[in-house]
Amino acid sequence: MTWLKQPATDTQITHGARLWLYVLAVVVMVLLVLPTLLVIPMSFSASQYLEFPPKQWSLRWYQNYFNSASWMQATGTSLKAGLMTAVLSTPLATMAAYGLHVSRLRHARWLTMLLLAPMVVPVILIGIGVFYAYVKLKLVNTMLGLVLAHSMLAVPVVMLVVGSALRTFDMDQERVARSLGASPLRAFMLVTLPQIKFSVVTGAVLAFLTSFDEIIVSLFVSGGDNSTLTRNMFNALRDQVDPTIAAISTLIVAVTSLLLVFTQFAGHKKDA
Numbered sequence: 001m002t003w004l005k006q007p008a009t010d011t012q013i014t015h016g017a018r019l020w021l022y023v024l025a026v027v028v029m030v031l032l033v034l035p036t037l038l039v040i041p042m043s044f045s046a047s048q049y050l051e052f053p054p055k056q057w058s059l060r061w062y063q064n065y066f067n068s069a070s071w072m073q074a075t076g077t078s079l080k081a082g083l084m085t086a087v088l089s090t091p092l093a094t095m096a097a098y099g100l101h102v103s104r105l106r107h108a109r110w111l112t113m114l115l116l117a118p119m120v121v122p123v124i125l126i127g128i129g130v131f132y133a134y135v136k137l138k139l140v141n142t143m144l145g146l147v148l149a150h151s152m153l154a155v156p157v158v159m160l161v162v163g164s165a166l167r168t169f170d171m172d173q174e175r176v177a178r179s180l181g182a183s184p185l186r187a188f189m190l191v192t193l194p195q196i197k198f199s200v201v202t203g204a205v206l207a208f209l210t211s212f213d214e215i216i217v218s219l220f221v222s223g224g225d226n227s228t229l230t231r232n233m234f235n236a237l238r239d240q241v242d243p244t245i246a247a248i249s250t251l252i253v254a255v256t257s258l259l260l261v262f263t264q265f266a267g268h269k270k271d272a
Contacts, residue, residue, distance in 0.1 A: 043246035061247040078229040081146050085211035089151040090204040093158030101166045119156045123216040131220040141223040150211035158203035165199035202263045
């Protein structure tokens with residue numbers, strides 16, 4: 001137990017003094033993660049209904065998911081929308097973060113707040129506003145409309161990640177490249193981007209997950225052949241308690257966890 005007497009920070013606060021904080025963090029983590037983990041064994045149940053713990057184990061609900069044309073179509077839609085959202089929102093957010101970082105405009109802070117507004121405004125209000133705009137533009141139930149709506153939600157996330165990286169980047173390196181004759185674009189591509197690429201990749205992964213997991217806006221703007229996986233899951237839970245939802249949720253948790261582990265692994269590899 002000697003580690004309890006060791007300093008936890010530069011201010012010499014010991015781990016023992018912070019023990020209550022560690023216990024609180026563990027309790028909060030358990031309360032947040034436990035409901036998600038309970039879904040995993042429920043997805044392997046042979047019962048017609050959701051039950052925990054399962055009395056019999058089976059892969060029937062995974063087979064039901066992979067053999068369902070409607071579920072596969074919705075999954076394909078979500079994957080395509082997520083990838084297109086990442087491709088669209090990542091460069092836009094990177095340019096916005098860079099422009100605001102180097103800008104000397106008096107109102108740059110207000111522009112930042114405006115671009116981050118989708119993270120603050122309730123998503124239900126965004127969904128209603130996007131729906132009424134899309135009705136006039138005839139973008140409801142289209143892939144283009146879905147990607148644009150999801151990109152609006154993903155851009156603030158990518159901006160925060162890339163902006164954080166830019167604040168720790170020494171801009172003098174780019175200025176030196178420009179003083180040696182490189183154009184602003186070339187200096188950014190050859191000097192700045194290689195050093196913040198991990199943050200850009202992380203932002204792209206988060207943009208994909210923002211789109212893939214989004215449900216509120218999707219309820220308003222997706223449907224028909226362009227219905228997303230989360231929208232179909234919501235409708236299935238509303239109409240009936242289908243254990244297939246537990247199998248899909250388990251797969252989503254697995255994919256999300258793998259992507260986050262990948263970004264962390266890439267970050268540690270970069271630091272090494």
